[in-house]
Amino acid sequence: xxxxxxxxxxxxxxxxxxxxxxxxxxxxxxxxxxxxxxxxxxxxxxxxxxxxxxxxxxxxxxxxxxxxxxxxxxxxxxxxxxxxxxxxxxxxxxxxxxxxxxxxxxxxxxxxxxxxxxxxxxxxxxxxxxxxxxxxxxxxxxxxxxxxxxxxxxxxxxxxxxxxxxxxxxxxxxxxxxxxxxxxxxxxxxxxxxxxxxxxxxxxxxxxxxxxxxxxxxxxxxxxxxxxxxxxxxxxxxxxxxxxxxxxxxxxxxxxxxxxxxxxxxxxxxxxxxxxxxxxxxxxxxxxxxxxxxxxxxxxxxxxxxxxxxxxxxxxxxxxxxxxxxxxxxxxxxxxxxxxxxxxxxxxx
Amino acid sequence: xxxxxxxxxxxxxxxxxxxxxxxxxxxxxxxxxxxxxxxxxxxxxxxxxxxxxxxxxxxxxxxxxxxxxxxxxxxxxxxxxxxxxxxxxxxxxxxxxxxxxxxxxxxxxxxxxxxxxxxxxxxxxxxxxxxxxxxxxxxxxxxxxxxxxxxxxxxxxxxxxxxxxxxxxxxxxxxxxxxxxxxxxxxxxxxxxxxxxxxxxxxxxxxxxxxxxxxxxxxxxxxxxxxxx
Numbered sequence: 001x002x003x004x005x006x007x008x009x010x011x012x013x014x015x016x017x018x019x020x021x022x023x024x025x026x027x028x029x030x031x032x033x034x035x036x037x038x039x040x041x042x043x044x045x046x047x048x049x050x051x052x053x054x055x056x057x058x059x060x061x062x063x064x065x066x067x068x069x070x071x072x073x074x075x076x077x078x079x080x081x082x083x084x085x086x087x088x089x090x091x092x093x094x095x096x097x098x099x100x101x102x103x104x105x106x107x108x109x110x111x112x113x114x115x116x117x118x119x120x121x122x123x124x125x126x127x128x129x130x131x132x133x134x135x136x137x138x139x140x141x142x143x144x145x146x147x148x149x150x151x152x153x154x155x156x157x158x159x160x161x162x163x164x165x166x167x168x169x170x171x172x173x174x175x176x177x178x179x180x181x182x183x184x185x186x187x188x189x190x191x192x193x194x195x196x197x198x199x200x201x202x203x204x205x206x207x208x209x210x211x212x213x214x215x216x217x218x219x220x221x222x223x224x225x226x227x228x229x230x231x232x233x234x235x236x237x238x239x240x241x242x243x244x245x246x247x248x249x250x251x252x253x254x255x256x257x258x259x260x261x262x263x264x265x266x267x268x269x270x271x272x273x274x275x276x277x278x279x280x281x282x283x284x285x286x287x288x289x290x291x292x293x294x295x296x297x298x299x300x301x302x303x304x305x306x307x308x309x310x311x312x313x314x315x316x317x318x319x320x321x322x323x324x325x326x327x328x329x330x331x332x333x334x335x336x337x338x339x340x341x342x343x344x345x346x347x348x349x
Numbered sequence: 350x351x352x353x354x355x356x357x358x359x360x361x362x363x364x365x366x367x368x369x370x371x372x373x374x375x376x377x378x379x380x381x382x383x384x385x386x387x388x389x390x391x392x393x394x395x396x397x398x399x400x401x402x403x404x405x406x407x408x409x410x411x412x413x414x415x416x417x418x419x420x421x422x423x424x425x426x427x428x429x430x431x432x433x434x435x436x437x438x439x440x441x442x443x444x445x446x447x448x449x450x451x452x453x454x455x456x457x458x459x460x461x462x463x464x465x466x467x468x469x470x471x472x473x474x475x476x477x478x479x480x481x482x483x484x485x486x487x488x489x490x491x492x493x494x495x496x497x498x499x500x501x502x503x504x505x506x507x508x509x510x511x512x513x514x515x516x517x518x519x520x521x522x523x524x525x526x527x528x529x530x531x532x533x534x535x536x537x538x539x540x541x542x543x544x545x546x547x548x549x550x551x552x553x554x555x556x557x558x559x560x561x562x563x564x565x566x567x568x569x570x571x572x573x574x575x576x577x578x
Contacts, residue, residue, distance in 0.1 A: 046473050046476075066473070066476040067476045067477070067479050067480055067481055067482075067485075068479075069477075070479065071477060072477065072478075073474065075474060079468075079470050079473075081471060081474075081475070081489060082493070082576055083576045092475065092478050092488075093477075093478025093480070094478075094479065130478065131477075131478070134477075134478045134479055
């Protein structure tokens with residue numbers, strides 16, 4: 001259990017944020033300048049508070065100096081010690097679970113190298129390993145992927161996913177990329193202009209049409225969990241079973257029977273009141289409208305239920321009116337398979 | 350070479366004075382450089398001015414002030430003499446004190462630049478890994494500023510070797526006791542027909558200076574290679 005309440009004045013900006021989070025991976029999500037990094041610097045003790053408290057698992061860390069908090073911190077820029085080897089970096093804060101950490105992060109071949117000779121992705125992995133070996137009671141990660149190019153991002157994300165699925169300690173993950181957050185986190189805290197605007201279970205918030213404006217139109221989209229049914233090797237497509245329907249997705253996403261998490265961007269969902277025919281899109285789900293949220297802009301967020309899965313669609317206010325959409329109505333949600341990028345698709349236990 | 354015992358004694362004394370002055374001054378210089386680079390406190394400007402004073406004052410004035418303070422009648426010198434029986438004025442130890450103070454601003458400046466170049470994010474990272482402030486300083490900051498400490502030490506050593514004005518004012522130039530290379534050259538120049546000895550000492554000065562620089566360059570390369578990997 002993490003219990004954080006922080007007041008911190010930074011010039012014109014005031015960070016006044018409070019949230020509690022259960023064990024697991026908590027994502028702090030917000031645009032640049034929303035105060036995410038300041039908030040975790042406060043949690044780590046690198047920034048003194050004006051008021052508030054930081055509690056982790058019942059222990060009050062508020063008055064402890066940084067080095068006594070037992071908080072692992074993975075910085076965006078890795079911050080490896082340039083004068084030490086990879087192994088010396090890894091063991092600087094301790095040797096807890098050393099071999100398993102080296103193995104999990106694939107660091108075996110790097111141990112004698114110097115940080116300056118590592119690629120960006122390798123640096124990130126060493127920084128994660130270094131934090132884990134110090135045996136923290138809480139792991140903070142400040143956009144560990146932001147400084148990486150796409151291939152490195154995919155490489156590190158793969159390791160992060162493993163870490164998040166198996167970690168015994170709570171993790172706070174700062175990001176402004178919803179695709180990462182949706183793959184890794186279980187709890188979501190939305191931050192805007194130094195304040196927490198929403199906090200709760202990730203799946204609930206992502207499928208809540210009222211949260212679309214907080215998350216941002218481009219980033220909004222629900223997360224579905226499905227089971228891989230089969231692979232069509234000739235087409236290079238994978239069939240995924242949902243609670244009421246199936247999706248055909250490009251690429252080989254895993255072996256049959258495996259669970260898979262899919263983020264479906266709300267912008268990529270098209271609604272139809274009648275069953276569509278003669279359409280190139282392969283994926284059509286029959287849904288019932290659970291809620292319609294009309295915001296300030298030209299868009300409308302529509303919450304859909306298909307079986308036990310919740311989906312989110314964003315359409316224009318005008319089409320909602322023309323179609324006469326109302327709560328409880330049956331509609332067809334059309335998903336273009338290629339709209340779901342590999343980044344939005346992740347394995348799940 | 351055309352050198353008598355007194356001249357060789359001057360060379361030996363110069364090396365001894367410069368080495369001791371550098372070694373004694375270095376820890377103090379690191380501390381003061383750290384204060385100036387990292388801390389905001391009342392009197393910081395004053396400390397900064399005081400450190401740099403020997404650089405801008407005429408060396409003779411610095412030597413005279415040292416004589417006032419550390420002479421056996423002076424407030425500090427008197428205390429040292431009465432309490433511990435230590436005299437520095439007109440002794441080789443006084444030459445060390447004069448050299449250390451004259452070299453101090455150069456050493457502090459070099460080391461301070463080193464502190465300012467260390468990313469504080471690395472120190473934060475070490476703290477989150479459980480390292481106390483002392484451990485962070487010893488294992489992260491100090492290794493990273495090692496090249497700057499070396500540069501400061503070399504500058505200070507060279508300055509100490511060449512120190513003349515403050516030294517001769519404070520401890521005079523007693524052959525075999527307080528006469529360093531510069532004051533030996535000066536003394537030889539006062540007597541006609543000593544050109545050979547002067548040239549020898551000048552050559553020795555140049556060799557010492559170049560040797561110091563070469564050693565520093567070699568060490569600095571090794572350190573930089575270690576840091577950069």
